[in-house]
Amino acid sequence: MKYMEKIEKRKSIREFRKMGLPAEKLDEIAVSFDSLHRLLPDLPVELVICTGDTGERLEGVAGYQGKSFMAPAYLILLSEKKDHYLFNAGYIAEDLCLKLTEMGISHCWLTVGDSEETKKAAGITSDKEVVVVIACGYGKEEPKKKRLDILSPSNVQFRERPGHIAPKIAQEELVFQNVWGKPVDWEAREIDPLLDKSFYAASLAPSFMNRQPYRYILKGKLVILCVKKEEMTSRKDTMLDAGATMLNFDAIASQQDWVDWVMGAPDGIETVGIPDEYDAVASYEWD
Template structure:
């Protein structure tokens, strides 16, 4: 799969044609799911496909309870332990990109009530609902139609050509050595592989496009920093962290065959000068 191309193509479409998703596409998706990369490979995951209009999901899943009436819903179930939602976001983003390759459209849906969502979709089992997608053949949306973004005052947001939803710029996303110190990305001086991976990470989805996380390189390690957001619940925030980690790693590992894996958690050093509300969500050894 050409992940760089798919990441640039991704859009979260919320209006779908009345057309069934072929069984062959679902079989292909399940085969791919079994091979997806994981942050926590020891966790048991299941992918369930459920046809339906979404009427049973109204009020328990989606943006403000709106499930967007899709012909198909994908529900990712997981064992629950520390980091399970970040792991689900990491896998879910890979599934999203595979759907694009299959010519399908999708959008992440907030799980307001995971247990009720399982019941509405007729899914049983002990694993918890971790991530939900509305899937189908999307209707094109007008370029000027986008979600309102209420960002903190110090967050720079750029509108990228070809993307309906604005994303944070790569320069504002990444710091060197200490929090707030932006990189100049000077050609021939900045790691080109890291540059490509950070660009992919900047295009990752997040709830209402908040993108409150930041990346910071200190020495040989890249840190993913996270801060609580009053408008984003913990579940959506953790899924978003997993999604941006996936985009970064899928591209970085393409150019670096010996790329290290993400590790969740970590302790900040004083010289990083992290604000009180930020902590280390994950870290990755670069070299």
């Protein structure tokens, strides 16, 4: 399955059938982990797959309001704590979610409150930090109505998509050109159709409470990612959200040649007019 197809198809599912995932599917997930794309390839990460009564043990520990959804399996991503490790974790976890989508396995990220508590509940011994928990299994379709616990920022134009309950911020409002707030002229001939597609893919990434706490600025050939300091979202979830949107952008923009993101604010960022509640966190040279 091509990346764009997986990105468009991916969605969170929160109700699971009791039937467990067959051993060969769990093996396929474990084996695929080594070939998932990484933002920081040298940063040690590890995937632990937990089955059995893990759902009961994670109840009250991970997920919105402590809801773990009693899934037959949980994929727990652990990482060493180094610079940008949460961006890296979000990036890898989104690639993992796209792999699950390709395998026809339903899944949903669960927010992690306390890493030590999560390790204890899941029976994991490791010096690394729990960065992502993904509940997975064979799912049931979500009810068509929007969930009350998925909030969306106000005053923003959204795009609904058939078959998906979580709308996404329209690309026109997610990406600015040259200065903050100035819409991109998508009709102009100078916007590369592949860049347009990459922003569309970036707009479809999962995010905590569907808040999408980021915006992109296209400044000449430079794509700048800005992340919001949100009251409703922890710093950890915000960085994971950013990692997930970076993976989607890269998956389309980079074609064969992965990971062109450079972490940190690029030179000359003062001229872009980024508001105080946002920080420029990474950039990508478009050629």
